[in-house]
Amino acid sequence: MSREFLSGNEAFAFGVRLARPQVISAYPITPQTIVVERLAEMVEDGSLTAEFVHVESEHSALSCAMGASAVGARTFTATSSQGLLYMAECLNYVSGGRHPVVMMNANRSIALPWNIYGDQRDSLALLESGWIQAYAQDAQEALDMALLAYRVAEDPRVSTPFMANLDGFHLTHTYEVVEVPEQAEADAFLPRFETENKMSESVPKNLAFTAGPDHNTAFLYKQHEAMRRAADVIAESEGEFAEIFGRGYTGLVETLHTEDADTILVTLGSAAALAGEVCGKLRAAGEKTGLLRIRYMRPFPAAEIVRAVAGAKVVAVLEKDISFGFEGVVFTNINSALKQAGADVRTVNYVGGFGGRFISESDIARIYREAYREAGAAAKDGQRVRFIGATA
Amino acid sequence: MNARELTKDEYFFGHKACAGCGGALAVRIAMKVLGKNAYAALPAGCMSAVGFNFPQLCFANNAIISTFAGTASMLTGIEAGLRAQGATDFTAVGFAGDGGTADIGIQALSGAIDRGDDILYICYDNEAYMNTGVQKSGLSPFGAKTTTTPAGERIRGNIRPKKRMFEIAAAHGIAYAATASVGYLNDYMDKIAKAKTIRGTKYIHVIAPCPVGWGTRTDETIELARDIADTGLWPLAEYENGVFRLTKRAREPFADPQNYFKKQSRFRHLTAGDIAAITADRDLNWEKIKKEYEGS
Incomplete structure (x- = not known):
């Protein structure tokens, strides 16, 4: 080595x-x-x-x-x-x-x-x-x-x-x-x-x-x-x-503090590293946050996601794609998994990072807090999907 | 080569090709010359459509359908993959139609020739997209009626000449290129046998009449494939070491193209003026051939 x-x-x-x-x-x-x-x-x-x-x-x-x-x-x-x-x-x-x-x-x-x-x-x-x-x-x-x-x-x-x-x-x-x-x-x-x-x-x-x-x-x-x-x-x-x-991985998903979390952020790729830091800081401040990183989109970790997030109050899905006029495809997949499993957890979709736009620590902290506060409600502009940086 | 020297073994049989199919003959004969160690790639087109219907698979040797645009690139992979594993005694051979070669597949073919990949690419040219129902391709000849170039008042068949694929291949500085016709099988077989021994990229362009698309009787395929050479419309030639050469020189004066056109319903609308224009174009081409190929 x-x-x-x-x-x-x-x-x-x-x-x-x-x-x-x-x-x-x-x-x-x-x-x-x-x-x-x-x-x-x-x-x-x-x-x-x-x-x-x-x-x-x-x-x-x-x-x-x-x-x-x-x-x-x-x-x-x-x-x-x-x-x-x-x-x-x-x-x-x-x-x-x-x-x-x-x-x-x-x-x-x-x-x-x-x-x-x-x-x-x-x-x-x-x-x-x-x-x-x-x-x-x-x-x-x-x-x-x-x-x-x-x-x-x-x-x-x-x-x-x-x-x-x-x-x-x-x-x-x-x-x-x-x-x-x-x-x-x-x-x-x-x-x-x-x-x-x-x-x-x-x-x-x-x-x-x-x-x-x-x-x-x-x-x-x-x-x-x-x-x-x-x-x-x-x-x-x-x-x-x-x-x-001597180095282990955790299969289709990787989780952080999901066991007792109220708000779980789901994301994939390099954004998860920063999200993990933010999650830890919010935890230290007394907020019950968790993180689930999707490592594999196919095969899709339906059971793993359900197991990890079913006990949370809200799941925020942060992804760098959009199916125009609808929502992010990761969000669609997750909702299908939760629905099929009969899991009663609110979900909210954030899309961003487009064209390399930086997703900052404050963006992620905002997602955690906003998702917890407004879970289940449509975004203010009536959209089911919340864009990060659409007006910047 | 001649029929007596050809193996009795068959490699392409039990397929659904139409009666009188020139393409099926071109593939069958080529495989007999190349033998069992040929790995064939065929893109979407007549020969893959008639030969690969699971569970009825019609090649006795290794064969695979490539993507429509990817005949040459898949051959490149087959050749590189076998060589990387130490194999030496094999031929990676492609059988693509005129559209698969001159239109959608020309980029991958150009790339393979440019790299000098050790593959044999055979274009069986029936002069239109026959598998999808006779649409114009880049190798449809001037005047040909197809379902997308109808012969009427405004459009009078295909108004563009064939892309000069033989010359295009040669212009890359290819190791070997040749034209052929299923009407002159000995000449075709010689070229395949030669190509098999040459390292680098080989391109053989063989005329393969299609009774359905050409509007001819099923027993006229060979006759038409001879006519096109005898009329001087399709010179039988090869390109090797930077030099063009005629392999089977059509006798002059050439046979009258009139008879060749008359036999085919796709040319029925041609006027005497159209045929005269085609004939003049042929003569111009031969002046060039005599100068460039024969130095006269």
């Missing part, structure tokens, strides 16, 4: 190197570029043996990764924002083909208006593409997530692609001290990629075929069940990860 001072992008690149991908295909887009630049340097200096393919677009990046995965190679690609949308067709293609491609997405706003800074409208717009979606909070989690991603995605019970999301700039470009495992440790955790779902000389296969009305549903059902099983495999993999690396 060594300690390095790394940005989120670099930490993820270190994690990918430890996973020994055989084919890397990538097209540059801010703020993703550094992860693929570092990987190119690693190939150049011989510390990583991989085919590095300079594709001419994001669509080709993922199409190429799928081709390589479909012959049994471990693959990596990375993108962001417009690039993710440009390859959108391939996302469903890869997940429907059940190829465990791992991709890092640097969360970034979507044009128009043009903006290169972070929000989560890109990945959340593609929540239904059949990929596991994880959101890292810091650089250490980013590195570890790279290793966990391959382990989970390639597990034959799952065989589903994995999108690891890092908040653009806030996480991709922020430097932190990161523990970098030894290659031998990584090798002990992550076995070679073995799959029967591939084309090979010994067992020729026809893949990515047509399934008509009689067969179509069966394939989708299997895909659905595999995503559900991913939750167990994530827990199992994190358990083994902790044994080998």
